[in-house]
Amino acid sequence: MLKVTLFAALLCLPVATLMAESITFPPGVVSDLVADYGMVGDGKTDNSEAFQKAVTELKGKNRTLYLPDGVYLISKPVGVFNGKPHSSDRFLTFQGQSQAGTIIKVADNSPAFADPENPAIALCVYEGKSTGDVMHSYVRNLSIDVGAGNPGAIGLRFLTNNTGAIEHVTVRSSDPKGAGFIGLDMRQSQNGPCLVKDVTVEGFAKGVATGNTFSLVFEHLKLLGQSEVGFDCSNARTTIRDLHSTTAAPAIRVRGWGHLSLIEAELTGGAGDASAIEISGKGPRTYLRDVTTTGYAHSVKTRDDKFVDGAIDEWGDGPRYTLISKKDPASLRLPVEETPLVPWENDHGKWVIVDGNKGEDISTKLQQAIDDGASAGATTLYIRGKKLKITAPIRIHGSFNRFIGMSGIIDIADKPGHFKDGANAVFTFDDLKGDTFVVERFFLLGGWDCPTYAVMFKNTSKATMVIKNVNMRGQTKMEQEGGRWFFEDYSPSRQNTLRIGKGEQVWARQFNPESPQNDMIDVNGGQLWLLGLKTEGRATHCVARNGAKVEILGGVSYQSWGKQKVDPPMLKVENATMSASFGLYHSSGHGDPFTIIVEETQGKETKTLGRKELKTYHLHQYRSADAR
Numbered sequence: 001m002l003k004v005t006l007f008a009a010l011l012c013l014p015v016a017t018l019m020a021e022s023i024t025f026p027p028g029v030v031s032d033l034v035a036d037y038g039m040v041g042d043g044k045t046d047n048s049e050a051f052q053k054a055v056t057e058l059k060g061k062n063r064t065l066y067l068p069d070g071v072y073l074i075s076k077p078v079g080v081f082n083g084k085p086h087s088s089d090r091f092l093t094f095q096g097q098s099q100a101g102t103i104i105k106v107a108d109n110s111p112a113f114a115d116p117e118n119p120a121i122a123l124c125v126y127e128g129k130s131t132g133d134v135m136h137s138y139v140r141n142l143s144i145d146v147g148a149g150n151p152g153a154i155g156l157r158f159l160t161n162n163t164g165a166i167e168h169v170t171v172r173s174s175d176p177k178g179a180g181f182i183g184l185d186m187r188q189s190q191n192g193p194c195l196v197k198d199v200t201v202e203g204f205a206k207g208v209a210t211g212n213t214f215s216l217v218f219e220h221l222k223l224l225g226q227s228e229v230g231f232d233c234s235n236a237r238t239t240i241r242d243l244h245s246t247t248a249a250p251a252i253r254v255r256g257w258g259h260l261s262l263i264e265a266e267l268t269g270g271a272g273d274a275s276a277i278e279i280s281g282k283g284p285r286t287y288l289r290d291v292t293t294t295g296y297a298h299s300v301k302t303r304d305d306k307f308v309d310g311a312i313d314e315w316g317d318g319p320r321y322t323l324i325s326k327k328d329p330a331s332l333r334l335p336v337e338e339t340p341l342v343p344w345e346n347d348h349g350k351w352v353i354v355d356g357n358k359g360e361d362i363s364t365k366l367q368q369a370i371d372d373g374a375s376a377g378a379t380t381l382y383i384r385g386k387k388l389k390i391t392a393p394i395r396i397h398g399s400f401n402r403f404i405g406m407s408g409i410i411d412i413a414d415k416p417g418h419f420k421d422g423a424n425a426v427f428t429f430d431d432l433k434g435d436t437f438v439v440e441r442f443f444l445l446g447g448w449d450c451p452t453y454a455v456m457f458k459n460t461s462k463a464t465m466v467i468k469n470v471n472m473r474g475q476t477k478m479e480q481e482g483g484r485w486f487f488e489d490y491s492p493s494r495q496n497t498l499r500i501g502k503g504e505q506v507w508a509r510q511f512n513p514e515s516p517q518n519d520m521i522d523v524n525g526g527q528l529w530l531l532g533l534k535t536e537g538r539a540t541h542c543v544a545r546n547g548a549k550v551e552i553l554g555g556v557s558y559q560s561w562g563k564q565k566v567d568p569p570m571l572k573v574e575n576a577t578m579s580a581s582f583g584l585y586h587s588s589g590h591g592d593p594f595t596i597i598v599e600e601t602q603g604k605e606t607k608t609l610g611r612k613e614l615k616t617y618h619l620h621q622y623r624s625a626d627a628r
Helices: 048-058 365-373
Strands: 003-006 042-045 062-065 070-074 092-096 102-106 120-124 133-144 153-157 161-172 182-188 194-200 205-211 216-224 229-234 235-249 252-255 259-268 275-281 286-294 298-301 310-317 353-354 381-382 388-390 394-398 400-410 425-432 436-444 453-459 464-472 475-476 485-494 496-501 505-511 521-524 529-534 542-543 549-559 571-574 578-586 597-604 605-610 618-622
Touching: 048 062, 048 070, 062 400, 102 120, 102 475, 102 578, 120 133, 133 464, 153 161, 161 182, 161 485, 194 485, 194 505, 205 216, 205 235, 216 229, 216 505, 216 529, 229 235, 229 298, 235 529, 235 549, 252 259, 259 549, 259 578, 275 286, 286 298, 298 310, 353 365, 365 381, 365 388, 365 394, 425 436, 436 453, 436 597, 453 464, 464 475, 475 496, 485 496, 505 597, 521 529, 542 549, 542 578, 571 578
Parallel strands: 042 070, 062 092, 070 102, 092 133, 102 133, 120 153, 133 161, 153 182, 161 194, 182 205, 194 216, 205 229, 216 235, 229 252, 235 259, 252 275, 259 286, 275 298, 353 381, 381 400, 388 400, 394 425, 400 436, 425 453, 436 464, 453 475, 464 485, 485 505, 496 521, 505 529, 521 542, 529 549, 542 571, 549 578, 571 597
Antiparallel strands: 003 353, 286 310, 578 618, 597 605
8 A cells, every 4th residue: 555654764974964964763763762772872871782682673674773862871792793604793873863963972990991901892892703694784873982981892893794884983981081992893803884974983992993804984074082092904805985083093004915005185193203004013004095194103114114204296105007008007086976965855745665475576666656645845855665566567656765675676578578588777867857866775685585687777867876784686777978976885796797988977986796707897988986896706897998997996806606618808898998996815725816806908909918917806996098
């Protein structure tokens, strides 16, 4: 049955915007409210037991635990502890009403958080045995305050894989001296890929600490007042854009085999002869661009105890590769645009919810609801139900500007053959009135058995498309000349190829394509800017051709899925322009790594960069010739 209602769901907005907003939900959309478990946000009641009960009951169910504005006092650690791989210890979203108003607060001088030699975690998404399948974890729109007199406190421990994010979150110590062990703890093994965006950490010995990871992507990160180090990049593959750090301690330490790609940073503070960035351990794996420092004796202390001073335009501690070009192999510096915003809708009459029974084909019902909603000026579409099915093309049009999945699964089937010839997409966006349309929060759009040939999106409107917090099967989109697309925290799997056509512009943040055979990205005359690429599988990661422009900043290529017969080039440039810098990871037992890292053709000339030519298994910086 169709009904129109308000659905105030989960949206990534800049900190300043979300602090002024209120993220609320109507009855029946998010039924997992903290009040249902006896939690009280009065700043006085100890919610430790009730909070833990909620986490224990909801984990593993792709549910959202919603915390309205209030101060939720705890005195003991809360979350998933002693987790087990391939179990139900995963798939949970912690959603606050607002970053400023929803506060999880550790009681002052709590014995459980007193000992920095035995630190305790205030909110733990996952702690336990190493695993790579804690997927689709989210913490949004809230603050965690570890209080005063709790030097052994860890604010937030976070783990996710494939998709997952921390967005619009503050982690602080309200201790007068900033006491606390770690603000954001990312040390759990096999962390990522994930996106950490619009996050502030105030106080603590360490602001952010990492461990063995697949890929961590940070954007718009603020670190304030750490006593030991702002960001401890230890044995992690890390990409950061727009870091603001203010501390007397070093802003960043790169240790072990840590990979760091740092783009746009302002590092302020310093004391004595401290360097803003300290590099040690194995390498070279550090790439810096557009970094300024104030107050520090040096900008960078390298692993061989040398120094880099002053503002950094572009610097790295590893080799720079060209094949055909005779120019300096600097990065391409494509224009960077922020993901556009869609204001949150608070008019209850502008939300359309389509219900269905388990396994029901809702194609006809859904299209009618969209048509009726567009006539009534509706803005947001939400499909509620388990294992719902779509078998016919759906046209989204008119006043709609958002399609939300709430961590659900929508199965795409094609028994009538609507999608096989490639003429129809599952969702076509047509004649939209707004400037931007957002598709977000699907645990699996397409379902487990989505036909590999089915194309999910076609945009015939003039609107910019934003796809975020989505796992997907099938093909992502049809090419559209002049189209603009933004992807955040997006994981297309198996045989998906992201196709970018002539005149199209794409900006991607935390992009995790997986394919054992098909090319993962094909840029045919368009433009791609990519922050944090993490791949899985032996297929070519990116093909740039016919005048395309591609820039890849940070991430990791992960060789997996057993020994595969194919051995294509990892990157292919065909009369196009590309720059790339990212890590390479070959796991034992998964066959040989790529033989050819880059194959570049300009006109009639072709050259290759082989794996054996890399001084370390890391593509520190590559730049092609300009397209011919």
